[in-house]
Amino acid sequence: MQCVLCGEMYSSQEVFVADWPNHHRRHLENQQYIQQNLKDQRETIQTTITALQTVVPSAQDTISYTPTREDFGKIIKIKIEPFNMNTHKPLGPAFFMELNPVLDVKKQPLRSCPQFHQMRPDMLVSVMSYNLLADIYTADYKKVKPCYLDWLYRRISIINEVRSYSPDICCFQEVESDFYDSFWKHEMKKLGYEGFYKKKTRDIFTNTYKMDGCATFYKGNRFNLIGKHEIEFKHLSLNKIKKAFGNSIDNSAGVHRVLKDNIGLVLVLEDKMHRYLSMPKTFVIGNTHISANPKFPDVKLWQVQLYLNEITRISKNGSLPMILAGDYNSTPDSAAYQLLKNGYIDKNHSDLSAFKNDDEPELKSLIPHTNLFFTHSLNLNSAYNGQHGEPAYTTRSAMDHFVGTLDYIFYSPGVTCYGNLDIPNTKEHIPNGIYPSDHFSIMSYFSFNGSTTR
Secondary structure (H helix, E strand, O other), rough: OEOOOOEEEEEOHHHHHHHOOOOOOOOOOOHHHHHHHHHHHOOOOOOOHEEEEEEEEHHOOOOOOOOHOOOOOOOOOOEEEEOOOOOOOOOOOEEEEEEOEEEOOOOOOOOOOOOOOOHHHHHHHEEEEEOOOOOHHHOOOOOOOOOOHHHHHHHHHHHHHHHHHHOEEEEEEEHHHHHHHHHHHHHHHHHOOOEEEEEEEOOOOOOOOOOOOEEEEEEEEEEEEEEEEEEEHHHHHHHHHHHHHHHOOOOOOOHHHHHHHHEEEEEEEEEEEHOOOOOOEEEEEEEEEEEEEEEOOHHHHHHHHHHHHHHHOOOOOOOOOEEEEEEOOOOOOOHHHHHHHHHOOOOHHHHHHHHOOOOHHHHHHHHHHOOOOOOOOOOOOOOOOEOOOOOOOEEEEOOOEEOOOOOOOEEEEOEEEEOOOOOOOOOOOOOOOOOOEEEEEEEEEEEEOOOOOO
């Protein structure tokens, strides 16, 4: 719907009606402009209201144009001429609208999935973990063509990837809060997913609505939600520091550098399929994004321990099976990975140096004061940790050319991993025209112990 006087466009009649008081006021404030425009249209338009109720033809009455391959990279200019549908007389001057460049969304080659011969397919649970690369961080990718960084382009590629592999559960990181509201929850709903979102705890950007976080989606026809838990590492750290130093929190840089704004999102789900087979199965699905700064491996370790403490509590001391996905921002040789996989770390590991530094006495004393000794008893395994260890990479960043493994899916006793989606075999850095993020998605197939075979 379009106002024939000022040219303002509305997506629907409902939107127009909702904005009518403001729109009418704007016209009254510009009465001189209105009268001038009405002068040549008195035979068809008698009042301002009549003019505002005159609409351009609906979409089904207009001529449509589908871009061709020759249009890729070009800007399409649309000429709009408002006219009276009864008399076909023009209602105002024509104006032009330029659309974004036409993009050729390249199709990703299908990656190899494991084949299952003994396990009933409906007994498997597939979990995807995917750092989507938040749009607010793409400015750092100077060497990537701008069209491949455009969110309108990347989101099509990501949603196509979800459609292709149809995971039962999606654990996304770097999901912008406004994009979650305007795109993800609606698009995933169309695909049959229910979802929850947790934003980071501090708005560091001018637009406080633009902040990234974690989103977890699950197929609504497969799972029931039993519980939802939001984990804020800054809040947990503050509590431990207050216990160590009292309410007057020390101002040392060492203590404050553990106060990062990363978060975790944990759901407790019931698998309906097991319920139908008189085998109720409730499990924990975790999703987290650990601090990224490579200069602070001690902070990563700190956050992973806090996360595992919360997982232990939520899982009732490990009595519930669990699958823990996420971008841990830690390579396989890090203390954080060692803690996750082994349940302890080498006391001489270099990542512990900050906690032993005499120049940071408060940070050094933080560990014994908070009873945080970097250990857990969840007995986790890494789904992608095969005969030759973890994959060579889950990211090939086009920003700093870092190539390595930072993304993992861990699982506990009571869960069996039956295979993984292959990591793309490429030497190119990402994002690019084929892969829309600076991380590759990873996906694993699990069953709960006691699942029936054919």
